Amino acid sequence: MRDDERQPPATDGHEGAAERRAAPARPRVRLRGWGGIAAMAALCALAAIGALCLPGARAGAPSSGHDGVTAAPAPGASAAGYRSADGSCPYAYDRSASDKDDDAIVEEIRTRREHPGLPRGKLVVGVDQNSYRWGFRNPQRDGNNDIEGFDIDLAHAIAKDLLGDPDALVLRAIPTNRRVQAVADHDVDMVVRTMTITCRRLKDVSFSTPYFRTTQRIIVPRGSSVDGFNASLTGKRLCSADSSTAENVLTEGFKDKVELVSVPNQLDCLVRLQLGEVDALVTDGALGEGQLAQDPSLDMQGGPDENNPADRDSPAWEYYGIAMNQDSPQLVARVNKILEDFRADQWQATYTKWFGAGEKVEPPKADVKINLGTP
Incomplete structure (x- = not known):
């Protein structure tokens, strides 16, 4: 039977140094620890806020109107600094496979x-x-x-x-x-x-x-004025997980236009959005689908149509x-x-x-072209 370590490692000031060391200095609000998760646990005890509780009974069902997990963000999002125009990267990425029992x-x-x-x-x-x-x-x-x-x-x-x-x-x-x-x-x-x-x-x-395959998306309350990676984000308070690609998109593409709240995990962002502490959160579309399944009062913005041939080779794919x-x-x-x-x-x-068994989605090929971005 598998083991399951139930306590996450404690966080400290040196956490994630390897992921952060290449990132430029930027102003942001630091929300420490697992307070968001604790808040979520407390709110789950309230029947009036059932949207915060994980709906295990729906684990196999696609979220209504959002069963296309691999939808992409607006092409403008690819202008963020962590994506280079030519996909060049000086570090090795070896995709060789071996079926030898080592x-x-x-x-x-x-x-x-x-x-x-x-x-x-x-x-x-x-x-x-x-x-x-x-x-x-x-x-x-x-x-x-x-x-x-x-x-x-x-x-x-x-x-x-x-x-x-x-x-x-x-x-x-x-x-x-x-x-x-x-x-x-x-x-x-x-x-x-x-x-x-x-x-x-x-x-x-x-x-x-x-x-x-996925891409960056914006999660907002239904009726929000935010409609993509564009001027509608200006002046908004946005949440992302620390050391995530979403954080890179915001700090390098919108750092002078938005206020960024950085938290240890993207679920903390969902709690803050539900509590009205932020205007939107940015995360992978694949993760965003799960958040919409948890809370149907939310919507997802910032993505061209997966079925649009013009978008299929977008550098915004991750x-x-x-x-x-x-x-x-x-x-x-x-x-x-x-x-x-x-x-x-x-x-x-x-x-x-x-x-769920909605829109047909296939796995990426092992040799698919990937825009690795800049070092």
């Missing part, structure tokens, strides 16, 4: 000779516990409050391939701004946590081939990958092979399980 990989996981701080015989995976449909605790399913979601199912598939047991797994909940550091410090074997492949992150970690340590090229190649099999045999069923 005994050294399994032996290290079983013995932990190199990294004795990790549990023997278990794959340790950094995940989210606050993103509905991706990685979240569902108190309504079996009463065990386990973490579940698309990323969690993928982590189980990797554990099964590597160790022969899908439950030979430790799920370690980490905040957004700890993802790179957790991998670099060998606190985890890998991070499977809606993590966009970017040039800046390739400086510090290795990525697998992509397993999901791709999720699995982050691993740069000293583990054999593990990266093995995971790339596992992803090949996952795309072919399990991806569609997993997608339907968590997002």
Whole structure:
């Protein structure tokens, strides 16, 4: 049976340094700790604010009117500094795959000779516990409050391939701004946590081939004057997760036009939006779909039509990958092979399980062109 570490690592002033070091200094409001999650727990106790509670019974259903999880943002959003015009990046991104059973990989996981701080015989995976449909605790399913979601199912598939047991797994909940550091410090074997492949992150970690395509979106209350990544954002108070690509879009594309509230996790932004503390939040469209499913009073803005041929090759597209340590090229190649099999045999069923059987969506190809952005 898999282990599930229920307490996220404590946050401190050094958190996420690897993800933040390339970012320019910018003014912002810092909201510390897990106060937003605590506020959410308190509000869930109030029947009048049921929208804040995770609706586990709807886990397999698409949100009304938003079953196209891969919708894109307005092309203007791609002007943000973390996206280069030509997609150049000086850091290596090796997409090679290997189906060779590498005994050294399994032996290290079983013995932990190199990294004795990790549990023997278990794959340790950094995940989210606050993103509905991706990685979240569902108190309504079996009463065990386990973490579940698309990323969690993928982590189980990797554990099964590597160790022969899908439950030979430790799920370690980490905040957004700890993802790179957790991998670099060998606190985890890998991070499977809606993590966009970017040039800046390739400086510090290795990525697998992509397993999901998404883009930045704006979540607002219905009737808001905000209608995209444009002048309608001017003067607004916007929330994003610290060290996220959403934060980069706002700080580098709109830093003199908006007030940014930065929090440890994107769910904290949802709580603040519901409480009226911010005007909008910016997050990946894939995560935004889960937020709309949690609260139907919200709307999503900033995206051309996925079915519009003119938008299909937009540089605004982002791709999720699995982050691993740069000293583990054999593990990266093995995971790339596992992803090949996952795309072919399990991806569609997993997608339907968590997002519904609406609009047909296919996984990205391993060799898809990715605009990695600037270092």
